[in-house]
Amino acid sequence: MIRIQNLTKVFKTENSPFTALENVSLHVESEDIYGIIGMSGAGKSTLVRCINLLEEPTFGEIHIAGQCVFRHTISENSENSAQNEKIRLVGRDLLELRREIGMIFQSPNLLMQRNVEENIGFPMEVAGVPKEKIQKRVNELLELVNLQEKARNYPSQLSGGQRQRVSIARALANTPKILLCDEPTSALDSLTTNQILDLLWDINQKLRVTIVVITHEIDVVKKICNKVAVIDQTKIVEQGEIGQVLLNPCMEITRQLLMGTRGNHD
Numbered sequence: 001m002i003r004i005q006n007l008t009k010v011f012k013t014e015n016s017p018f019t020a021l022e023n024v025s026l027h028v029e030s031e032d033i034y035g036i037i038g039m040s041g042a043g044k045s046t047l048v049r050c051i052n053l054l055e056e057p058t059f060g061e062i063h064i065a066g067q068c069v070f071r072h073t074i075s076e077n078s079e080n081s082a083q084n085e086k087i088r089l090v091g092r093d094l095l096e097l098r099r100e101i102g103m104i105f106q107s108p109n110l111l112m113q114r115n116v117e118e119n120i121g122f123p124m125e126v127a128g129v130p131k132e133k134i135q136k137r138v139n140e141l142l143e144l145v146n147l148q149e150k151a152r153n154y155p156s157q158l159s160g161g162q163r164q165r166v167s168i169a170r171a172l173a174n175t176p177k178i179l180l181c182d183e184p185t186s187a188l189d190s191l192t193t194n195q196i197l198d199l200l201w202d203i204n205q206k207l208r209v210t211i212v213v214i215t216h217e218i219d220v221v222k223k224i225c226n227k228v229a230v231i232d233q234t235k236i237v238e239q240g241e242i243g244q245v246l247l248n249p250c251m252e253i254t255r256q257l258l259m260g261t262r263g264n265h266d
């Protein structure tokens, strides 16, 4: 579903170029719940933002559902212009890609002047979906995230967990195949964290949505992921099936992340 090869991201800064990702390769299969775990500053958010091209990679390849959405490779022979060619989705194709990929963040960023159902319906309004269809889909999503009773409430009247539920429903509005979650539970207490993780699990099971979860918390990975990649200082240092990586960690950083556990809430 998501195939990334040799992805490198170099930010231009005032002083000098800053490399945030180096030669990252990973393969997320359809219906995976794929965890990407690492310490602060490792490059997790940059990686997830490259997947939906919110951030333009510097080099590498990204394929989503079999389609090449980004490719910029350098040939050893710099005269070989074919290999230096850059492919990047733009315009309508980029909009379509973004509709296939929902995204949620640590802070839900809801529209404060709109109530819950208007927030959930917003991406469909932007996509020009007729009103009756929007209302039907909003009702389905309210049921999915169990917020029917809060449909007319405003974000300021909701708890952090409820706001995150609204953002999940909004991210699913246009029925994406992929849901990217950037630290979805980092601002929540452990009970609410578990409720949100249960919801993501349900979404994966019922709607067959492929999920990528960025986190620094090993408990999040343990609870819902079937695969995990460990990222450390710009590079993926370990990846595989969850049992294999957690039971036999090869790298010191994985052992450190495992020791940082808050306790298993299963």
Ligand SMILES: Nc1ncnc2c1ncn2[C@@H]1O[C@H](COP(=O)(O)OP(=O)(O)OP(=O)(O)O)[C@@H](O)[C@H]1O
Pocket (backbone or CB within 6 Å): 011, 012, 013, 018, 019, 020, 038, 039, 040, 041, 042, 043, 044, 045, 046, 047, 216
């Ligand atoms: N636009 C930017 N310009 C320059 N450097 C950046 C930019 N965005 C991120 N970085 C740097 O890239 C590195 C990786 O950042 P990133 O946000 O991907 O890390 P992270 O693993 O998600 O960390 P955290 O868990 O703290 O959010 C950091 O050193 C950060 O300062």
